[in-house]
C-alpha cells in the first residue's frame with residue numbers, strides 16, 4: 269500500500285515537472301522572439317529518433333505480452349467443429365499479426381526516414397489511382413476470404429441438428445446449471461415458465477404440473493396466499509384494512525387472476541399425451557455426462573437473466589436468454605480419459621461455465637462435464653431415473669441383458685467412428 273502511494277506521488281510530481289519544463293521553454297522562446305511554428309532541426313531529428321525508439325518498444329512489449337499471456341493451453345479442440353474454429357482463429361491471428369508489423373513499421377520508419385530537412389521542399393503528390401486501387405482491393409479481398417471462411421464454418425455449426433443427434437436441454441439460473449436428457453424417445457418434454465413452482469423449478473409441462481400451478485394460484489400454498497384467501501380477506505366486512513394494504517392486496521389479486529386465466533387456458537388446450545414426452549426425460553443436476561463420438565443437439569434456456577454457456581475445451585459458447593431457446597450442436601471426439609492422456613494431466617476435467625457476468629456468484633456458476641467411453645456411459649445411464657421415477661433403461665427383466673448388450677454395441681460403434689478419424 270505504502271509503495272503504491274509513493275509510486276503515485278512520483279508520477280504526479282513527474283507530470284508536474286514536465287509541465288513546468290514546457291512552460292519554461294515557451295517563456296524562453298518568447299524572450300528570444302522565436303515564432304512558435306519554427307521548429308529547430310535538432311528537435312525534428314530528436315522526434316524522428318523517438319518514433320523509431322517507440323516502435324522498437326512497442327514491438328518488444330507486444331512480443332513479450334504474446335509469449336506471457338497469448339497462449340492459454342486448453343489442449344486440442346475436443347470436438348469436430350472445434351478443430352475448424354481453431355484453424356480459423358489461427359489464420360486470423362497470422363493475418364492480423366503480419367499486418368500489425370507491416371503497417372506499424374511503415375508508419376514509424378517513414379516518420380524517421382523522411383524527417384524534415386532544412387531547406388527541403390515537400391513534393392506535391394495529390395493523387396494516384398493505382399495506389400488507391402491497391403490499398404482498397406487487397407484488404408477487401410483478404411476480408412472477403414476471412415468472412416466467407418467464417419460464415420461457412422458458422423453455418424456448418426449452427427444448422428439444425430439431424431435426428432441422429434441426442435437432444436439435451438441445458439437449463440441456467442443464478443447460479444448453476446441443470447441438464448435435462450430427452451430419454452429413450454429423444455424428445456424433450458414441453459415447458460412453460462408460468463409453471464415454475466418450488467416443486468417444479470424447471471417449469472416442465474405435464475397435466476399434474478399444470479393442475480398444481482393452478483391450484484397454487486387459486487387455493488395457495490404454504491407461505492403463499494391464493495386467490496380465494498385474498499378475496500375473502502377483501503370481502504370480509506369484519507376485517508378493516510388500512511388503505512395501502514388494501515390497495516396492495518387488490519394488486520396482488522389482479523396479478524394472480526391474470527396468471528390463473530393463463531393457466532386455465534393452458535389447461536383447457538393441453539393434450540395429455542404430451543405427458544409422455546416429459547415423463548421419460550432425465551434431470552441431472554450435478555454434471556453433464558456425454559458419450560464419446562455421439563452427436564449432440566443442445567438447447568439452452570435461462571430462468572432469470574442472460575447467461576452464457578461456455579465449454580472451453582469443446583470450443584462451444586452460446587448465450588442462454590430468458591424467454592427464448594438457443595441451440596448448439598457438437599460431437600465430442602475425446603473422452604475425459606483421452607484428454608487426460610493427451611494433456612498428460614491426471615486431474616483434467618471438462619467444464620461448463622458461465623461466460624456472462626450475471627450477478628454476485630457468477631464466478632461459481634460451473635458444472636462438471638464428463639465424456640465417457642461406451643461401457644462407462646451405459647453404467648451411468650443405468651444409475652439414473654426418469655422424471656416419473658422409472659429407470660432410464662426401462663427394460664423388462666427377460667429382455668434386459670439383450671437390450672443392454674444392443675445399446676452397448678450401438679455406443680461402441682458411435683465411439684469407434686471417432687477413433688477412425
Ligand SMILES: [Cu+2]
Nearest residue numbers: 575622626633
Ligand atoms: Cu451466469
